[in-house]
Amino acid sequence: MKILVAVKRVIDYAVKVRVKPDKSGVETSNVKMSMNPFCEIALEEALRIRESGAAKEVVAVTVGPAQCADTLRTALAMGADRAVHVDAGAAPVLPLSVAKILRALVQVEQPGLLILGKQAIDDDCNQTGQMVAGLLKWPQGTFASKVVLDKEKQVATVEREVDGGLETLCLDLPAVITTDLRLNQPRYATLPNIMKAKSKVIKKVTPEELNVEIKSDLEVVQVTEPPKRKAGVIVSSVDELIDKLKNEGRVL
Amino acid sequence: MAALAMLRTLRNRSFTSFSPLRLPIRSALSRFISTLVVAEHDGGSIKPSSLSAVEAAAAISRENSISVLLGGSGPDIGKAALQAASSHPLISQVLVADADIFLHPLAETWAELVHLVQQKGGYSHIITASNSFGKNILPRAAALLDVSPVTDITEISEPHLFVRPIYAGNALCTVRYVGKDPCMMTIRSPSFPMHSESAEPKSEAAPISQVDLSTFNEEFFGKSRWLKLASQDTERPDLGNARVVVTGGRGLKSAENFKLLEKLAEKLGAAVGATRAAVDAGFVPNDLQVGQTGKIVAPELYMAFGVSGAIQHLAGMRDSKVIVAINKDADAPIFQVADYGLVADLFDVIPELIEKLPEKK
Numbered sequence: 001m002k003i004l005v006a007v008k009r010v011i012d013y014a015v016k017v018r019v020k021p022d023k024s025g026v027e028t029s030n031v032k033m034s035m036n037p038f039c040e041i042a043l044e045e046a047l048r049i050r051e052s053g054a055a056k057e058v059v060a061v062t063v064g065p066a067q068c069a070d071t072l073r074t075a076l077a078m079g080a081d082r083a084v085h086v087d088a089g090a091a092p093v094l095p096l097s098v099a100k101i102l103r104a105l106v107q108v109e110q111p112g113l114l115i116l117g118k119q120a121i122d123d124d125c126n127q128t129g130q131m132v133a134g135l136l137k138w139p140q141g142t143f144a145s146k147v148v149l150d151k152e153k154q155v156a157t158v159e160r161e162v163d164g165g166l167e168t169l170c171l172d173l174p175a176v177i178t179t180d181l182r183l184n185q186p187r188y189a190t191l192p193n194i195m196k197a198k199s200k201v202i203k204k205v206t207p208e209e210l211n212v213e214i215k216s217d218l219e220v221v222q223v224t225e226p227p228k229r230k231a232g233v234i235v236s237s238v239d240e241l242i243d244k245l246k247n248e249g250r251v252l
Numbered sequence: 253m254a255a256l257a258m259l260r261t262l263r264n265r266s267f268t269s270f271s272p273l274r275l276p277i278r279s280a281l282s283r284f285i286s287t288l289v290v291a292e293h294d295g296g297s298i299k300p301s302s303l304s305a306v307e308a309a310a311a312i313s314r315e316n317s318i319s320v321l322l323g324g325s326g327p328d329i330g331k332a333a334l335q336a337a338s339s340h341p342l343i344s345q346v347l348v349a350d351a352d353i354f355l356h357p358l359a360e361t362w363a364e365l366v367h368l369v370q371q372k373g374g375y376s377h378i379i380t381a382s383n384s385f386g387k388n389i390l391p392r393a394a395a396l397l398d399v400s401p402v403t404d405i406t407e408i409s410e411p412h413l414f415v416r417p418i419y420a421g422n423a424l425c426t427v428r429y430v431g432k433d434p435c436m437m438t439i440r441s442p443s444f445p446m447h448s449e450s451a452e453p454k455s456e457a458a459p460i461s462q463v464d465l466s467t468f469n470e471e472f473f474g475k476s477r478w479l480k481l482a483s484q485d486t487e488r489p490d491l492g493n494a495r496v497v498v499t500g501g502r503g504l505k506s507a508e509n510f511k512l513l514e515k516l517a518e519k520l521g522a523a524v525g526a527t528r529a530a531v532d533a534g535f536v537p538n539d540l541q542v543g544q545t546g547k548i549v550a551p552e553l554y555m556a557f558g559v560s561g562a563i564q565h566l567a568g569m570r571d572s573k574v575i576v577a578i579n580k581d582a583d584a585p586i587f588q589v590a591d592y593g594l595v596a597d598l599f600d601v602i603p604e605l606i607e608k609l610p611e612k613k
Contacts (some may be wrong), residue, residue, distance in 0.1 A: 096398075122419055124416075160384075233593060
């Protein structure tokens with residue numbers, strides 16, 4: 001079985017983002033970029049499944065501009081066998097179009113499992129995995145915190161993080177899984193593996209070659225800073241705190 | 253019928269109040285607004301987050317006719333439907349999909365249901381709450397309908413103009429939906445609190461009808477099976493809707509110490525939250541996590557104990573009305589968003605608070 005993993009290049013999670021003065025978006029030039037944390041978890045899970053013998057090959061995929069090749073190199077250094085870069089140019093691509101591109105790649109690659117992060121930490125959409133599952137008519141296991149594959153029966157048992165606790169589903173393969181934070185602890189790429197990754201193959205394709213039209217039915221009107229909270233006060237004792245909450249904050 | 257007549261006068265009134273400048277833009281974008289709210293119910297009553305979704309639907313337009321979709325089977329769904337029918341004056345009908353396949357919130361069946369109901373109803377908007385149910389099913393349904401959904405909306409400015417936070421709430425993005433109908437969205441419940449007037453039961457309940465499932469596409473079902481739900485039974489108010497939330501971070505040091513926090517929560521009638529650090533360390537179950545990847549809360553009072561205030565945590569609580577931080581480290585970033593900060597050892601503060609706080613009303 002082959003596993004396809006979708007990864008995204010985003011502003012590093014530790015960076016405090018700055019909104020551009022012209023309100024057109026967030027400053028991304030000269031800002032540290034990394035692989036989206038949820039995508040790292042997705043890739044780690046795919047690698048573990050391959051290492052357990054349940055899968056033969058892990059293919060990393062990304063959609064985006066030329067710089068995204070770096071993210072794929074990281075994926076290859078972590079252990080992906082090969083990578084596909086769908087060069088969609090600099091303009092942002094909506095989850096629906098990403099889902100259509102992934103569907104097209106699934107039809108080419110025929111994987112038994114497609115793993116994605118549950119959300120990208122830049123647009124915070126939480127949509128792509130669900131959408132590609134819908135397009136493919138595959139079952140979906142979103143927000144997964146545990147995945148157990150049964151190779152014989154061709155099913156995946158997925159434990160999901162839902163509002164009231166943990167839900168367990170059984171999915172027939174092929175299926176789509178999106179990862180939550182607690183699924184695993186991603187590995188670091190070692191220097192020898194980073195060197196090895198340089199000789200691995202990154203195949204470039206365009207959305208046109210995949211017959212996918214990039215659709216944008218959403219327009220960003222403006223991006224602004226959230227309202228600032230007014231400066232708070234430091235109180236010196238519990239009594240003062242209770243007093244403030246009662247009389248100033250009026251919340252007790 | 254009286255309700256319908258009222259609705260019509262309301263509609264006419266709001267039409268005349270349009271400025272001539274805005275009218276052409278609006279009529280070009282949206283002819284008639286009718287919204288489908290995909291709702292959840294539990295033990296015979298509509299979940300509070302779904303009622304927030306109804307409020308959001310009402311915020312799209314005052315000339316909106318809202319349909320509420322419920323699924324499930326057994327006596328509970330009948331009770332929930334009755335409640336939904338009288339829960340908001342703009343609700344014009346309640347649709348019930350009564351079948352065992354909707355007992356569990358499987359995305360495969362629910363997305364097909366939304367697709368079916370949309371094909372019959374031709375709604376201009378479809379809304380659900382941005383919780384684990386809504387996030388799971390709505391994007392899948394949107395893909396079936398070939399439209400881009402807008403998730404996690406905090407503000408509705410016009411029928412197709414929305415505000416949603418991006419980058420863990422560090423930027424607000426205003427987006428305009430310019431695609432075909434339906435415009436599909438999930439809303440953040442804390443941003444659409446229930447109005448008191450809509451909480452009062454309306455005099456005439458909306459009609460309840462069954463969804464005709466004879467043309468339901470079942471071809472792809474059975475590919476996923478629901479096995480079980482391990483739920484955390486708790487007496488506490490629901491984290492997403494609580495008026496007061498007390499949260500513990502790594503500073504609490506152990507699961508045992510969280511009991512102390514629970515005592516305080518009991519006294520305040522509060523829900524207990526946690527940071528990722530506290531969840532990863534195994535102090536509390538993951539469904540208590542507040543933040544970008546956990547729950548988003550906006551209570552009246554948020555008290556953070558031993559929480560440093562990472563970007564990802566602030567994303568989940570920065571809209572709280574009053575934020576209190578108790579931390580030993582005076583440089584902790586949490587103090588930058590706190591209205592009241594106390595630099596002290598939480599193991600001294602919590603018992604003192606329990607002792608000195610007034611009994612809850």
